[in-house]
Amino acid sequence: MGAGSDPGGVSRRGFLRGVAGGTAAVAVASVLPAGCAPAYPDRRADGRTLEVLTPKEYAVARAAAEAMLVDVPVSPDDVAGSIDAELALVGEPIVTDMKTVLSLMEHGPLLSFRRKRFTALTPADRREVLEDWAKSRYNLRRAAFQALKGFIVFFAYIDDSTRSLTGFDGAWPERFELPAYDVDFGGIA
Amino acid sequence: MIIQGAGRTDTVRERADVVVVGTGSGGGTLAAYLAERGWDVVMVEKGGFYRAEDFSQREEDAMADFNGRRGLDATVDNAVFLNYAEAVGGCTVHYWGDSFRTPTDRLARWRSEHGLDWMIESELDPHWESIEHELGIHITPERLFNENNRLVREGCEKLGIEGHAPPTARVDCIGCGWTQFGCSYNRKTSQLITTIPRVSKAGGRIYSDARVMKLLMAGGRVTGVEAALVDRATKSATGSLRVDAPIVVLAGGALGTADILLRNLSDDVVGRRFYINPHYFVWADFGREIDNVTGVPCAYVVHGFRHVQRDSRGDYAGGGYIMLSNHQSPAIAGVMLNGIGAAHTDRMKRYRQLGSVMSVIDEEHPGRVFLGRDGVRRTEFTVKGVDQLKAVDYLKNASRIFLAAGASEVWIPDVFGTTVRSESDIARIGVRSVQPNAQFCAGSHLMGTAPMGTDPADSFAGPTGEAHRVRGLYVADGAALPGSVSVDPSLTIMGVARHIAARLHERRGRAGA
Numbered sequence: 001m002g003a004g005s006d007p008g009g010v011s012r013r014g015f016l017r018g019v020a021g022g023t024a025a026v027a028v029a030s031v032l033p034a035g036c037a038p039a040y041p042d043r044r045a046d047g048r049t050l051e052v053l054t055p056k057e058y059a060v061a062r063a064a065a066e067a068m069l070v071d072v073p074v075s076p077d078d079v080a081g082s083i084d085a086e087l088a089l090v091g092e093p094i095v096t097d098m099k100t101v102l103s104l105m106e107h108g109p110l111l112s113f114r115r116k117r118f119t120a121l122t123p124a125d126r127r128e129v130l131e132d133w134a135k136s137r138y139n140l141r142r143a144a145f146q147a148l149k150g151f152i153v154f155f156a157y158i159d160d161s162t163r164s165l166t167g168f169d170g171a172w173p174e175r176f177e178l179p180a181y182d183v184d185f186g187g188i189a
Numbered sequence: 190m191i192i193q194g195a196g197r198t199d200t201v202r203e204r205a206d207v208v209v210v211g212t213g214s215g216g217g218t219l220a221a222y223l224a225e226r227g228w229d230v231v232m233v234e235k236g237g238f239y240r241a242e243d244f245s246q247r248e249e250d251a252m253a254d255f256n257g258r259r260g261l262d263a264t265v266d267n268a269v270f271l272n273y274a275e276a277v278g279g280c281t282v283h284y285w286g287d288s289f290r291t292p293t294d295r296l297a298r299w300r301s302e303h304g305l306d307w308m309i310e311s312e313l314d315p316h317w318e319s320i321e322h323e324l325g326i327h328i329t330p331e332r333l334f335n336e337n338n339r340l341v342r343e344g345c346e347k348l349g350i351e352g353h354a355p356p357t358a359r360v361d362c363i364g365c366g367w368t369q370f371g372c373s374y375n376r377k378t379s380q381l382i383t384t385i386p387r388v389s390k391a392g393g394r395i396y397s398d399a400r401v402m403k404l405l406m407a408g409g410r411v412t413g414v415e416a417a418l419v420d421r422a423t424k425s426a427t428g429s430l431r432v433d434a435p436i437v438v439l440a441g442g443a444l445g446t447a448d449i450l451l452r453n454l455s456d457d458v459v460g461r462r463f464y465i466n467p468h469y470f471v472w473a474d475f476g477r478e479i480d481n482v483t484g485v486p487c488a489y490v491v492h493g494f495r496h497v498q499r500d501s502r503g504d505y506a507g508g509g510y511i512m513l514s515n516h517q518s519p520a521i522a523g524v525m526l527n528g529i530g531a532a533h534t535d536r537m538k539r540y541r542q543l544g545s546v547m548s549v550i551d552e553e554h555p556g557r558v559f560l561g562r563d564g565v566r567r568t569e570f571t572v573k574g575v576d577q578l579k580a581v582d583y584l585k586n587a588s589r590i591f592l593a594a595g596a597s598e599v600w601i602p603d604v605f606g607t608t609v610r611s612e613s614d615i616a617r618i619g620v621r622s623v624q625p626n627a628q629f630c631a632g633s634h635l636m637g638t639a640p641m642g643t644d645p646a647d648s649f650a651g652p653t654g655e656a657h658r659v660r661g662l663y664v665a666d667g668a669a670l671p672g673s674v675s676v677d678p679s680l681t682i683m684g685v686a687r688h689i690a691a692r693l694h695e696r697r698g699r700a701g702a
Contacts, residue, residue, distance in 0.1 A: 068529040072537075089422065090259045093565050097267075127530050134529075134604040142604065142626035143267040150524045157520035157537070158249045166519045166540040168482070171246035172365040173373050180241035181361075181375040183382045186389030187190040188238070 040119075044084070045077030051088035052095060057102040058084060063119045064105065065152045067126035073161045082155035098151065101144045108133075190389055191277065193238050194398035194418035197428040201418070203394065205231040207693075208414055208434040210401050210449065213279015214679045215666030215686040216440030217380030217388070218320065222690035224391035228697075231394050231432050232385075233414065235445060236275030237421045238397040239282070240381075244371030248518045251370035255282055257444065264556065264570045268625035269465065271568065272633040273442055277397050278381025280442065280633075281679065283369050285486050286358040286377050287513070288326045289676040290317050291684070292495075303671040304643030305652050307688065316687040317680065324378040325360040326680075333357075333364050335484035337544045340475070341514040342489045344594035350586075351493035356680075357485065366483040366516065399430050404437065404453040410660035411437045436693070438654075438663040440686065443635035446668040447558040448566045450639055450649070456658065458649045459639055460558035464673040465632025466549045467572050469580055469623065470515065470525050472600040473544040473591035481543060487513040494586060495551070495675060497579075509579040511676060512587060515547040525629040527602040536600070544591060548583040549634065551675040552576045558638050570632065572623055580623040585615050603628040634678050639668040654689040665689045 040055035050058055061083050065076035087095045106118045109129055118126060133145040156162065163170065172178070194201075209220045212234040224230040236255055244251070252260025255276035262271040274280045296308045307313075320326070334342075334354075345352040358378045359368075368377050375382050389395060396416070403415040414437055418428035439446040443463065450459040491512035498506040517525065519540055526536045556570030572580055588599040588609040601607035603622040609615055622628060641664070642648025645657040650669060656662040665686040667678055674681045 068533070070531045071534050086259070086261075089253070090261055091424070092563070093561070093567070094258065094261050130529055139266060139268070139625045142624075145604075146626050146629070147263075147267050149529060153523040153533070154249075154520045157523040158247070162519065162537075165534070166537055167478070168519045168540060171367050171370070171518075173244070173246050178363065178374060180373060181382075183240070183375055183386060184390070185191050185240075185386050189190060189192045 044081045045075070046081060048081065050084050053080075053084045053087065053099070053102070056106060057099055059119050060102040060106045061148075061152070063121075063126060064130070064148055065156070067123045067130060068149060068152050069156050072156055072165065074156045074159045078159070079152055079155045083151050086151075086155070098147065101147050104144060105129075105148065190393075191238055191385070191395045191397065194396050194428065194430065195237060195421040197418045199428050201396075201428070201430045203231050203430065203432040205229045205394075205432060205434045207231075207436040207438060208233060208432040209438045209440055210414060211235075211279060211440035211442060211445060211666060212277050212385060212395065213274070213281055213380055213440065213442060213666065214682040215669070216279065216438070217281070217384035218683040219438055219440065219665050219686040219690040220393060221384035221387040221391075222687055223694060224388045224393045226694055228694070229392065230388055231434065232388060232396065233399045233401055233416050233430065233432065234277050234279075234395065234397045235400045235441065236277065236397065238277040239371065241371075241373050241375045244373045246365070246367040246370040246373055248370060248520050251283065255371065264568045266569075266571075266625055268630060269467065269570045269572075270629065270631040271444070271465070271635065272631055273444060273635055275445070276381075277385060277395065278379045281358075281379035282371050282381055284379070284677070284679055285368055287487055287490070287677040288321070288324070288356045288358045288680040289674075291674055291681040292676065295672075295675055299671050303641065303648065305641060305671065307652060313684045313688065316684045316691070320680065320683050320687065321356070324358045324383055326356050326358050326378075329354040329357045329485060329488045333362060333484045334488040335364075335366070335481060335516070336479040337481040337516055338484060338488035338514045340473075340479070340544050340594040341491065341512075341546055341590060344590035344592075345489075345491055345493070347593040348589060350491060350590065352489055352491040354488055355490045359485075362485065364484045366486070367518070368485060370518075396430055400424070400426075401441070401449050402452070404449065404659075404662070405431075405433070406659065410435075411662040413437065436661050436663065438665050438689075439639070439668070440664070440666040443638045443667040444558060444566065444568070446664060446666055447638035451558070451560050451566070454659065456649060458647065462637040462640060462672070463556040463558050463568060463570060464552060464634070464636040464670075465556065465570055466634035466673055466675075467552060467570075467576070467580065468547045468549065468631040468633065469583060470517075470545055470547050470602060470629060471584060471587040471591070472526065472602060473594070473596035474539055474598050474600070475542050475544060475595060476597040478541045479544060481516045481541065481545070486516050489514045491546070491590070494583070505575050505578050507582050509575070510548050510550045510583045512546045512548055512583065512590075515545045517545065525602055527600070527604060527606055527628065532606070544594070544596065546587050546590070548580065548587075549676065550576060550579050550583065551673050552579075555637060555672075571625060572630065577620050577623050581618060581620055584618050584622060588615050588618070601628070634667070634674070636667040636670045636674065636678055637672055639664045640671040641669050642671055653692055654685075663689060663693075
């Protein structure tokens with residue numbers, strides 16, 4: 001087997017699909033009574049149409065942002081919307097991975113003592129679920145947690161409104177007018 | 190001439206003496222050498238052409254514009270974030286400018302283990318001297334030290350640990366602090382503003398937004414490349430470019446070069462060794478505001494642990510890494526810092542109080558690069574075995590340095606919230622902290638996916654950089670290195686590329702004589 005092939009389907013997508021028992025577990029969970037589809041909003045809070053995420057996936061991203069970001073001056077709706085917009089540009093394999101993570105996160109608690117979807121939990125209970133996944137003995141659950149946290153925290157803290165929290169005073173080009181040295185590129189077309 | 194491919198819908202044909210794929214440390218250096226000696230050079234770059242005025246130094250802009258996969262690439266299990274650039278100038282657009290010559294012991298290893306006899310100072314020093322002169326490389330001056338850098342140095346001095354200000358590639362740096370998002374002032378001497386303009390002015394054509402899809406071959410030798418001209422935002426193909434040339438040099442970085450080779454050749458060596466120099470980040474709260482965002486991110490390098498120490502039985506006893514003082518923008522720091530909810534918010538409130546270092550682990554277990562069944566390039570890398578021990582040793586020694594420098598507490602940003610306030614806390618740091626996805630880990634020194642060597646079973650290219658199995662096809666970037674450099678590899682890549690260029694030019698001279 002050469003290094004250039006994909007042995008045994010250990011692909012990024014396949015790997016993450018093993019999180020929390022994989023898609024089979026999600027399929028089972030999604031038909032449990034508490035797992036029947038509730039009404040998810042079909043658009044972003046700002047009224048814009050979702051580009052990549054389904055209403056359910058958007059709701060999970062929003063619920064996770066609400067749980068992770070405590071006293072951070074950004075809207076969970078905006079964070080979830082930014083994730084949707086980013087996924088529309090970044091392409092595969094990241095889109096499929098993140099959609100898988102969001103689906104697993106929504107249905108994972110159904111298989112635990114909580115017996116509720118992630119979006120149906122209180123923010124405090126969602127944090128407990130997230131902490132459980134962060135410290136799980138399964139790398140796959142930790143991977144899902146880190147992926148979700150990475151997206152949420154990044155899109156929260158690029159918002160200038162968080163500067164009052166961090167004390168960051170912004171990049172220099174925003175604050176000072178300093179000329180760049182000239183560079184002769186010898187022609188640009 | 191820089192020719193931006195973005196938005197072009199036509200079919201472009203070019204003919205040249207050499208086509209260079211990639212415009213970073215390797216490609217830029219090699220192309221400038223040849224172009225200024227009369228070669229007709231075409232360069233093909235997958236990423237866009239951005240200049241100082243395009244660099245807002247906002248993290249989201251930089252990641253989306255010129256970081257590979259919009260700054261979101263990771264290994265298949267999400268355990269290692271891969272940081273690399275796709276833009277004219279390659280990774281030098283966002284690198285910190287640290288410019289180390291290859292350590293003597295590493296050259297010796299590559300000579301003995303891979304038969305690369307020319308990898309010796311007497312051969313490479315003249316190339317490095319020229320590059321250092323051209324890029325204005327000098328020891329980082331004291332005025333570019335921010336307080337974080339000074340605190341790391343202070344901690345090392347108190348503990349008797351060796352460290353130095355690194356050689357840096359910049360001229361008249363104003364110390365804005367955000368070189369990793371592209372230099373807005375043209376003071377960092379990246380390939381973008383040094384070798385690329387030289388190639389252009391020597392008659393070379395540099396195509397941006399051109400993704401090489403196909404190596405053209407005939408009779409066992411390469412005859413050129415075909416590329417798609419792509420939309421800069423969506424990366425979808427709009428036009429095409431064909432370059433016919435008897436020599437093709439791949440210099441698209443360890444991932445870009447491997448991607449092209451995996452799609453075009455069947456060679457088990459390609460992608461089999463993937464080195465990244467794993468970076469773990471340690472944070473220290475000094476309980477007061479410190480300047481941690483100006484100057485240069487790394488004005489001080491901790492060298493005292495570069496060599497592996499072994500006990501009397503030959504077992505690992507420490508070392509195998511260097512540390513770089515480090516600072517990160519708020520959103521990226523937020524991703525790295527551990528915790529969620531109020532605990533994470535509290536850490537972010539202390540952002541301006543934080544010192545930080547990062548590791549450059551000299552790993553012994555490489556990962557690999559491969560194509561998935563869907564044809565998308567993927568990577569695997571796991572910090573394991575002795576490399577885990579190195580990472581733990583680094584976390585402990587970084588903690589000691591910050592405590593010695595006066596930190597009130599040190600954060601190992603793992604999911605367990607490991608906090609260090611004393612030596613007894615340090616004893617509790619273990620391998621669980623460096624298991625995959627237990628904390629943020631990154632790799633930005635990507636190497637080794639199409640290595641040089643004398644054995645075709647263990648290397649893709651021979652000592653000249655030419656592929657063992659395809660005449661006229663060369664590799665001259667991080668992919669060509671046979672292993673980890675153990676320090677920032679940019680100057681190593683430049684030196685190797687210039688050596689390859691010099692030998693190419695020498696052979697053409699002989700052929701023409």
